[in-house]
Amino acid sequence: MTYSLIDTGANLAHDSFDEDRADVLQRAKAAGVTKIVITGSSDSSNQEAAKLAELHPRILYSTAGVHPHHASDYSETSDALIRELVQKDVVVAVGECGLDYFRNFSPRDAQLDAFRRQLEIAKDCGLPVFLHQRDAHDDFVEIVESALPDLSRAVAHCFTGEGESLHEYVAMGLYIGITGWICDERRGQHLHDIVAVIPDDRLLIETDAPYLLPRTIQPRPKSRRNEPAFLVEVLKTVAEAREQSIEHVARITTENAVRFFALQ
Numbered sequence: 001m002t003y004s005l006i007d008t009g010a011n012l013a014h015d016s017f018d019e020d021r022a023d024v025l026q027r028a029k030a031a032g033v034t035k036i037v038i039t040g041s042s043d044s045s046n047q048e049a050a051k052l053a054e055l056h057p058r059i060l061y062s063t064a065g066v067h068p069h070h071a072s073d074y075s076e077t078s079d080a081l082i083r084e085l086v087q088k089d090v091v092v093a094v095g096e097c098g099l100d101y102f103r104n105f106s107p108r109d110a111q112l113d114a115f116r117r118q119l120e121i122a123k124d125c126g127l128p129v130f131l132h133q134r135d136a137h138d139d140f141v142e143i144v145e146s147a148l149p150d151l152s153r154a155v156a157h158c159f160t161g162e163g164e165s166l167h168e169y170v171a172m173g174l175y176i177g178i179t180g181w182i183c184d185e186r187r188g189q190h191l192h193d194i195v196a197v198i199p200d201d202r203l204l205i206e207t208d209a210p211y212l213l214p215r216t217i218q219p220r221p222k223s224r225r226n227e228p229a230f231l232v233e234v235l236k237t238v239a240e241a242r243e244q245s246i247e248h249v250a251r252i253t254t255e256n257a258v259r260f261f262a263l264q
């Protein structure tokens with residue numbers, strides 16, 4: 001079966017792809033992943049992601065933002081760079097940005113400040129936001145809720161939370177990004193049970209490559225590196241968990257990605 005899938009979050013600027021990026025793109029295409037949105041998460045990856053996207057127009061796109069892990073590095077330069085990059089046609093969202101209190105690689109104050117500043121950029125430029133949240137639910141909801149009236153669209157990327165927060169996000173009108181986390185029979189079982197809560201028009205799928213290699217992949221690549229071609233595993237697992245056909249989930253997630261990122 002051939003699909004036309006969109007990987008809505010892949011860290012293709014990551015150096016683990018430096019050796020064989022062209023092969024990775026070729027395998028994605030062969031697997032039916034026709035478009036990929038490259039996640040920017042730091043000053044350098046934002047630049048690299050946009051550069052890559054410009055080499056493959058209408059296939060690759062990028063986002064520009066600073067991940068909460070790097071929030072301490074959020075400077076005037078970072079802010080100006082994101083504002084500059086969002087002017088480019090290939091840059092389709094602000095982010096990833098948000099809050100991550102799981103490891104607190106950056107202090108919470110720095111995270112809150114960087115997050116609010118990036119939401120301001122999204123408001124100013126009108127692009128959607130690509131949101132990251134881990135163990136920071138209350139602060140996250142408070143900030144996002146107050147920003148939402150001025151934002152075009154927002155996605156809770158790599159959603160791994162519980163049913164309660166999923167219901168809350170859906171009620172807020174957020175899109176929900178599901179990764180290969182759902183393919184993990186140990187820590188992803190709860191997602192399997194609740195993914196049907198997401199309305200058809202709010203569901204996005206992503207690999208978050210090179211992270212989160214789906215555990216359903218057989219045989220498992222020695223490198224343990226995830227790549228966009230494996231989006232098909234996410235698609236199949238999500239379809240099964242939602243008791244919908246693979247074709248249906250392929251169609252709605254692609255339509256949603258095109259609408260969310262206003263892809264041309």
Ligand SMILES: [Zn+2]
Pocket residue numbers: 096131132133157158
């Ligand atoms: Zn993330």
